[in-house]
Amino acid sequence: MSKIVLTVDDSRTMRDMLRMALVAAGYTVVQAEDGVHGLEVLAGSNPDVIITDINMPRMDGFGFIQNVRGGEEKHRALPILVLSTESDDAKKQRARAAGATGWIVKPFDPVKLVDAVRRVAA
Amino acid sequence: MDAMAEIKQVFFQECEEQLFELEAGLLTIERGDDDPETVNAVFRAVHSIKGGAGAFNLTDLVHFAHVFENTMDLVRVGKLVPTQPLIKLMLRAADILADLVRAARDDETSDPGPREAMAVELKAYTPGAAPAAVEAAKPVKAKVEEEFVFVPTKVDFADLDDLNLMPTLHFRILFQPSAELYAKGNETTILFRELSRLGSMSVTCDSSKLPALDAIEAEGAYFTWSVDLETSEDEEAVKAVFDFVEWDSALTIELIESAPAEEEPFVFQPTMVDADLLNSISDVPLEVPVEAAKPQLALVASKADKAAPSDDHAPADKKEAATATIRVDLERVDRLIDLVGELVINQAMLAERVAELGLARMSAVSIGLDELEQLTREIQDSVMAIRAQPVKSVFQRMPRLVREVALQTGKTVRLVTEGEGTEVDKTVIERLSDPLTHMIRNAIDHGLEKPEVRRAAGKPEEGLLKVAALHRSGRIVIEISDDGAGINRPRVRAIAVEKGLIAPEAKLSDEEIDNLIFLPGFSTAAVISDISGRGVGMDVVKRSIQALGGRISIVSRPGLGSTFTMSLPLTLAVLDGMVVSVAGQTLVIPLTAVVEILLPQATTVHNFGGNSRVMGVRNEFIPLIDVGQVLQYRSEDIDPKMGVALLVEAEGGVRNALLVDAIQGQRQVVIKSLEANYGHVPGIAAATILGDGRVALILDVDAVVVDSRAEFASSLPLAG
Structure with a gap:
């Protein structure tokens, strides 16, 4: 069975690009549009990896990660990759403090994206 | 791609x-x-x-x-x-x-x-x-x-050879993960699996820090790993594997020259672990004890139960629902509209055939036919609704336009829009943009005063421009109002006289003076400004609105501002019309133009010069126009008492009475363009197909009125 990746991003363009790259690499993709939606989708699915954007309406990526880490035991230890536009350390640091597993720099290269997912997926 | x-x-x-x-x-x-x-x-x-x-x-x-x-x-x-x-x-x-x-x-x-x-x-x-x-x-x-400057680099081919035959490097990696590392979803086994992709490796685990069983914390981290890796990759590649975890672990990566054999440098007693074994471990869920899984499942189930009813008002789904749209080629919609138009015609024909049979009103056929008519009408409305779009798409462009014009004219303007959700047919929207743009330019350029002038007049420096859309009696009305100086009537009049548009001694009401700005060749700006004066006057605006079957009017109060009101049909595809007979021909007159139906009496109709006639309507004389003569169906006068007069309101609210022979009824007709199928006919706007399958022409009321006036003028050589 193929692994499931949950992508949380408010941009349709980004969601489509993530889906394209991940599906091509054999992953199954479920999508959410923001942090709140992400938590709802998570409750009803069993992803192997989560990829989340940071800047989102309603609940941003930091809030989303904190909620996953502090939430249900089933999902607490899920690998979460953060999509960030800048590769600057401050952002990474904050994402790490919130409990992110790793990060992907936008715009991403499909190969690197799949690499990063593989590197954290059990 | x-x-x-x-x-x-x-x-x-x-x-x-x-x-x-x-x-x-x-x-x-x-x-x-x-x-x-x-x-x-x-x-x-x-x-x-x-x-x-x-x-x-x-x-x-x-x-x-x-x-x-x-x-x-x-x-x-x-x-x-x-x-x-x-x-x-x-x-x-x-x-x-x-x-x-x-x-x-x-x-x-x-x-x-x-x-x-x-x-x-x-x-x-x-x-x-x-x-x-x-x-x-x-x-x-x-x-x-x-x-992106291209920097040429000299490359020695000997070096390239070296690159191809990457030397095997030996790395010794000491890795001590912290509890945080696991809390963030990283996993040592996965890291090692990735590491093993780089080359061959052996891993030893130091478990000396593992406390007694009763002191073990389930989420603690107690092991230190030592990895010997032989790889053709460089140190960067090795580091990259640990990219995500370097903050949550103690990590040393050491390049050693000799093959890894002796374990001397390590103080602890290592246990050999095979890398393959590690890979197999990674498939086993390590953290979750089997007992714990069941209550978790129950928890999930109860959460799902709770989530289900809340879905009804879940805000998350709302956005999805609101944007649940499909994109369809416009051609397909138009084809559908055409077909529905044919369906309406066919249904009407069928109804007439049935009526000819003289069946009882309550017969099964008649009732079935009534239902069919209702369904047809509903399908038609639904299809029209597909093409309907909120005017938002046009209004959206306005803030920017206002900003640009305000900047160019040195005025400060606040734009207020209302009724952006008002829906109207797509073709109307497309053709609305230009006149609206021009009117907004005009309102800012000519209507609103400069800040200092406004201040002197005791008004706020910021001018207010309001654009509102609303539905009114089956039409869409767009109002553009400003709180500027209003139309400068003495000046408008002076310009009209100067340009020979009116006689110097002509007596005009305020309303008539306001309407002068719609005359071709009229431009009030002393210097033709870059903004309004693009060779397009208000006459062009008016014409393009009339081409859409619309009307435009002005209300202006000196010192308080002006309001331009455009009224347009909601769709250009169907029309509510009055079906009339003229000299044996069937014509359709747009219902929106008809104000009243009058029966001419011998006492109300008066001959007036040449062969023109006027009709007295409530203390007012209104030109009576014989449609049959204007369209040249007949050259002889008919007795007005034998016909019916339709009081119509043409452009600028001018009233005329159209004389026709008889009224057949009122009907919604599907508009078929004459220009597309035949050519332009003066006095005729379009055509339609009636229930009996015959083509009927749709009257262009404004054109008929203008034509009759031209005839009137030419029949009165004295007036010239």
């Missing part, structure tokens, strides 16, 4: 949405709303555009969005106060961003001038403004090119 091209389409669509959000958000902030979510939304819009643009290598767009985003970020974090000048600047930056998006979409190169100037202005707000400004003074383009 097809999929990529499709995503690019999505990106540009999304950009339009983001640009709208951006502008709407900035306008909200401008009004003094300091909700942080608004600022966030505005920031996100630019950020998203930048993110997507990066994915498609739209360098110009990325660069500009980046500069814009930086300034906006300062506002977001509270380091910069969104003053009015800053918001105005950002609104202009949003316009430039929109231009860049559109240029990228259409694969055009845009003039770098405005965006470079804007980048300088934006950068002036970011800290270290002075150096930034200096740097920004350099054209951005040159900067981009600098980044």
Whole structure:
């Protein structure tokens, strides 16, 4: 069975690009549009990896990660990759403090994206 | 790459949405709303555009969005106060961003001038403004090119050979993960699995720090791992594996020359673990004890139960539902409309045939036919609704237009729009944009006064321009009102006299003077300004609105402002018409033009010069026009008492009575263009097919009125 990746991003363009790259690499993709939606989708699915954007309406990526880490035991230890536009350390640091597993720099290269997912997926 | 091209389409669509959000958000902030979510939304819009643009290598767009985003970020974090000048600047930056998006979409190169100037202005707000400004003074383009400068490098082929035969390196990696590492979802086994892809390795585990069983914390981390790796990759590649975990672990990566054999350097007693074994472990869920799984499942189930009823009002789904749309080729919709039009005609024909049979009203056939008629009407309405669109798409362009014109004229203008959700047929919307644009330009250029003039008149310096759309009796009405000086009637009159449009001694009511501005060749601006004077006068605006079956009128009060009201049909595809007979022909008169039906009496109709007649209607004399004569169906006068007069209101509210032979009834007809199928016929707007299958012409009321006046004038040589 193929692994499931949950992508949380408010941009349709980004969601489509993530889906394209991940599906091509054999992953199954479920999508959410923001942090709140992400938590709802998570409750009803069993992803192997989560990829989340940071800047989102309603609940941003930091809030989303904190909620996953502090939430249900089933999902607490899920690998979460953060999509960030800048590769600057401050952002990474904050994402790490919130409990992110790793990060992907936008715009991403499909190969690197799949690499990063593989590197954290059990 | 097809999929990529499709995503690019999505990106540009999304950009339009983001640009709208951006502008709407900035306008909200401008009004003094300091909700942080608004600022966030505005920031996100630019950020998203930048993110997507990066994915498609739209360098110009990325660069500009980046500069814009930086300034906006300062506002977001509270380091910069969104003053009015800053918001105005950002609104202009949003316009430039929109231009860049559109240029990228259409694969055009845009003039770098405005965006470079804007980048300088934006950068002036970011800290270290002075150096930034200096740097920004350099054209951005040159900067981009600098980044891509091709630097030739001399390569020795001997080195290349070396590269091909990468030497095998030996790394010794000491890795001590912390509990945090696991809490963040990283996993030693996975790291080692990735590491093993680089080459061959052996792993030893130091478990000496593992406490007694009762002291073990389930989520603690107690092991230190030592890995010997033989790989042809360099140290960077090895480090990259630990990229995500270096903060949550003690890690040393050491390059050793000799083959890994002796374990001397390590103080602990190592246990050999085979790398293959590690890989197999990774498939076993380590952390979750089997007992724990069941209560968790129950928990999930109960949560799901709770989630289900709340779905009804779940805000998350709302957005999805609101944007649940499909895109359909317009041609398909038009084809559907055509077919439904044919269906309506067919249904009407069938109804007439049935009526000819003389069946009872309540017979099964008649009842079935009535139901069919109702269904047909509903299908027609539904199909029309597909083409209906909110006027928002036109209104959206207005804020920018207002900003630009305000800037050019040195006036400050606040735009208020109302009724953006008012729906109207797509074809109407498309043709609404130009006249509306022109009228808004006019309102700002000629209507609103300069700030100092306004201040002197005791008005707020900021002029108010209101654009409102609403439905009124089956038509869409668009009102453009300003609180400016109103129409300068003495001046309008003087210009009209000067241009020979009216006689110097002509007595005109205020309303008539106002309407002079719609005359061809009239332009009030002493200097034809760049804004309104593009060779297009209000006469063109009026004509294009009339071409849509619309009307335009003005109400102006000196010193208080003017209101232009446009009234347009909701659709250009069907028409409610009055079916009449004229000289044995069947004609359709648009119902919207008909005000009243009158029966001419011998006492009310009077001959008036030549062969013209007027009709007395409630103490007013109204020209009586014989439609049959204007269309040249007959040359002889008919006795008005034998016919019916339709009181119609033509352009500018001018009333005339149209004389026809008889009224057949009232019917919704499907408009078929004559121009597309035959050619233009004077006095005729279009055609339709009636229930009996015959073609009937739709009267162009305004044209008929104008024609009859021309005839009237030529029949009165004395007047010339």
